[in-house]
Amino acid sequence: MTAASLPPPPAILIANDLLDGDVVFRKSDGWTRDPRAAFIAYTSDETQALALVAREAEARREVVEASIVDVDIRDGAPAPRHFRERFKTLGPSVRPDLGKQAQFPDYARAAGA
Amino acid sequence: MYRYDEFDERFVRERVAQFRDQVQRRIDGALTEEEFRPLRLQNGLYLQLHAYMLRIAVPYGVLSSRQLRALATIADRYDRGYGHFTTRQNLQFNWPKLRDAPDILELLADVQMHTIQTSGNCIRNTTADQFAGVAADEIEDPRPVAELIRQWSSLHPEFAFLPRKFKIAVNGATEDRAVLKAHDVAVRIIRHAETGETGYQILAGGGLGRTPMIGKIVVDFAPKGHLLSHLEAVMRVYNAQGRRDNKYKARIKILVHEIGLPEFKARIAAELEAEGPSFRQEEVDELARIATFFARKEYETLAPHSRPYERARAANRDFAQWADTALFAHKADGYAIVTVSLKPIGGPPGDMTSDQMRAFADLADRYSLGELRVSHAQNLVLPHVKKDDLFALWRALGEHGLSTANVGLITDIIACPGLDYCALATARSIPIAQAIAQRFADPARQHDIGPLNIKISGCINACGHHHVGHIGILGLEKSGRESYQITLGGDASWNAAIGELLGPGLTADETPAAIERLVDFYLAHRLSGETFIETVKRLGAGAFKGAFAGVSRHEAA
Numbered sequence: 001m002t003a004a005s006l007p008p009p010p011a012i013l014i015a016n017d018l019l020d021g022d023v024v025f026r027k028s029d030g031w032t033r034d035p036r037a038a039f040i041a042y043t044s045d046e047t048q049a050l051a052l053v054a055r056e057a058e059a060r061r062e063v064v065e066a067s068i069v070d071v072d073i074r075d076g077a078p079a080p081r082h083f084r085e086r087f088k089t090l091g092p093s094v095r096p097d098l099g100k101q102a103q104f105p106d107y108a109r110a111a112g113a
Numbered sequence: 114m115y116r117y118d119e120f121d122e123r124f125v126r127e128r129v130a131q132f133r134d135q136v137q138r139r140i141d142g143a144l145t146e147e148e149f150r151p152l153r154l155q156n157g158l159y160l161q162l163h164a165y166m167l168r169i170a171v172p173y174g175v176l177s178s179r180q181l182r183a184l185a186t187i188a189d190r191y192d193r194g195y196g197h198f199t200t201r202q203n204l205q206f207n208w209p210k211l212r213d214a215p216d217i218l219e220l221l222a223d224v225q226m227h228t229i230q231t232s233g234n235c236i237r238n239t240t241a242d243q244f245a246g247v248a249a250d251e252i253e254d255p256r257p258v259a260e261l262i263r264q265w266s267s268l269h270p271e272f273a274f275l276p277r278k279f280k281i282a283v284n285g286a287t288e289d290r291a292v293l294k295a296h297d298v299a300v301r302i303i304r305h306a307e308t309g310e311t312g313y314q315i316l317a318g319g320g321l322g323r324t325p326m327i328g329k330i331v332v333d334f335a336p337k338g339h340l341l342s343h344l345e346a347v348m349r350v351y352n353a354q355g356r357r358d359n360k361y362k363a364r365i366k367i368l369v370h371e372i373g374l375p376e377f378k379a380r381i382a383a384e385l386e387a388e389g390p391s392f393r394q395e396e397v398d399e400l401a402r403i404a405t406f407f408a409r410k411e412y413e414t415l416a417p418h419s420r421p422y423e424r425a426r427a428a429n430r431d432f433a434q435w436a437d438t439a440l441f442a443h444k445a446d447g448y449a450i451v452t453v454s455l456k457p458i459g460g461p462p463g464d465m466t467s468d469q470m471r472a473f474a475d476l477a478d479r480y481s482l483g484e485l486r487v488s489h490a491q492n493l494v495l496p497h498v499k500k501d502d503l504f505a506l507w508r509a510l511g512e513h514g515l516s517t518a519n520v521g522l523i524t525d526i527i528a529c530p531g532l533d534y535c536a537l538a539t540a541r542s543i544p545i546a547q548a549i550a551q552r553f554a555d556p557a558r559q560h561d562i563g564p565l566n567i568k569i570s571g572c573i574n575a576c577g578h579h580h581v582g583h584i585g586i587l588g589l590e591k592s593g594r595e596s597y598q599i600t601l602g603g604d605a606s607w608n609a610a611i612g613e614l615l616g617p618g619l620t621a622d623e624t625p626a627a628i629e630r631l632v633d634f635y636l637a638h639r640l641s642g643e644t645f646i647e648t649v650k651r652l653g654a655g656a657f658k659g660a661f662a663g664v665s666r667h668e669a670a
């Protein structure tokens with residue numbers, strides 16, 4: 001991801017865990033499955049730093065499909081602005097019993113469509 | 114059913130071992146994602162939105178009860194307790210882990226299943242009429258031909274790196290139930306108009322996706338023993354002359370379209386000429402060998418009509434309504450082919466839980482000689498049911514939520530996974546299917562509307578066949594929102610047609626109402642006995658635009 005193609009802050013880094021495929025979020029150190037714990041980049045410098053982290057994490061085989069996603073902050077939690085990444089963060093809309101929405105119901109209430 | 118020989122068995126086991134090694138090398142770091150991606154795709158393992166996805170081949174849609182039980186085991190042990198049947202008659206698991214994939218493949222190999230050629234630019238799983246071998250309107254069972262093509266195309270060195278993916282369908286009945294004209298190549302078993310001899314008609318250049326095209330007949334009649342030489346000629350023309358410079362122009366349909374049908378046929382003829390005699394005795398022998406695996410089942414000698422069935426029909430309206438949609442005429446007296454809907458009102462089309470799989474496997478053992486089929490419409494089929502058993506079967510299906518009486522009706526909707534799962538999607542498909550099904554849930558109303566196919570895709574790739582839906586729905590993104598384009602007049606039968614776009618895209622909320630207006634317009638204008646698609650063809654899609662515009666105006670207001 002080039003600096004020019006990075007979305008404007010606030011933004012988070014999301015990816016799929018290499019071994020599980022599960023959606024993961026970058027926190028200040030390492031990865032989390034909890035979207036509320038995601039590190040939120042508030043400046044473009046921070047977004048660029050996240051992009052570097054993404055490249056390194058892919059090279060270290062921690063994750064695949066790492067991408068920086070712009071978010072709104074709702075009740076203090078990051079909610080992706082685009083509906084695609086919102087579904088990726090929450091889980092299938094037709095199966096509320098699966099995905100992060102099932103694991104973190106209060107997050108889903110805050111960030112849901 | 115076809116059983117692997119030693120060669121097949123060894124080949125599949127070797128493939129599992131290779132993939133186990135590849136996964137390990139990916140985990141250890143010997144392979145980068147770029148290096149590993151084509152390897153995992155060759156084994157049907159995709160990375161989707163929320164997780165990996167494993168696509169399992171169901172050759173020509175035929176499954177045994179034992180195989181379905183194995184799928185149920187995998188669903189429970191390695192997935193989230195359900196699977197999804199696709200329009201390619203395959204099964205997808207939505208949540209497998211990379212580290213478990215080799216073990217899953219091992220379990221599949223135990224029941225002679227695999228994921229080979231379910232992805233990549235190769236000849237994919239050959240699809241066929243889901244009623245193959247049992248339909249009363251059949252000229253010849255297409256499964257031996259489908260199996261022959263599977264063997265011929267499996268790892269064929271010449272066809273392993275085609276310009277693009279390649280889909281083949283085979284049909285042996287008078288009615289086309291395999292959407293032949295939407296395939297790169299299709300084989301139609303026919304009787305020669307003059308001699309009455311059985312042989313093959315070959316179509317090419319069909320396909321949906323970004324540039325939908327209806328397949329054309331490129332070989333009018335190839336006698337028996339001449340099939341593979343003709344197919345190879347078609348493949349060689351494509352492999353040598355199909356475009357590789359542009360992914361969107363690489364399918365055979367573009368080649369046929371660009372050079373025209375006469376030229377394409379001339380090139381096939383030239384290719385055949387160069388190869389020498391096109392008759393192959395080995396093909397005849399191999400087909401005969403394969404056919405023994407599919408030999409006619411041991412049916413009981415029964416009367417064509419079943420008193421218990423007629424009595425149950427007369428006594429139970431729900432049963433009669435179900436039977437009206439679910440049954441198809443069987444070759445053998447006293448038997449019926451039963452289509453089991455995987456479209457419960459409000460459920461995701463084509464999904465089945467592991468409990469349902471196990472229950473269904475038991476019912477297949479009890480009532481259908483242990484065999485079942487997957488249809489491209491994402492339903493299941495019990496191909497050998499005694500009419501005397503139909504009522505008991507219906508009751509048993511009902512206990513597992515599998516007796517929805519809507520096969521072929523407006524709520525029997527094809528929908529691809531869309532943005533609820535698919536990484537390529539531009540919008541969701543399943544919730545649209547659910548909302549439409551709920552709107553038309555009333556069984557009496559559905560039966561009054563009659564046969565109507567709605568098909569929904571979550572992006573231009575058209576896995577949901579929307580172009581050939583009587584009503585097609587394509588989910589796109591417009592100004593940061595999901596938007597749905599409606600087409601009318603598509604047809605997946607032998608009279609195949611691509612639907613016509615009715616107007617600007619609608620929101621998800623507006624879509625069910627728009628569909629309802631189209632249906633109301635049909636109900637108001639149909640002639641006696643006329644189906645939806647017949648009315649559309651008689652009046653033209655344009656006549657429906659007024660009804661549709663009402664919704665669009667509403668949207669603008």
Ligand code: SF4
Pocket residue numbers: 529530531532535536537538539570571572573574575576577
């Ligand atoms: S049509 Fe598009 S969204 Fe639907 S399954 Fe195919 S690629 Fe995915």
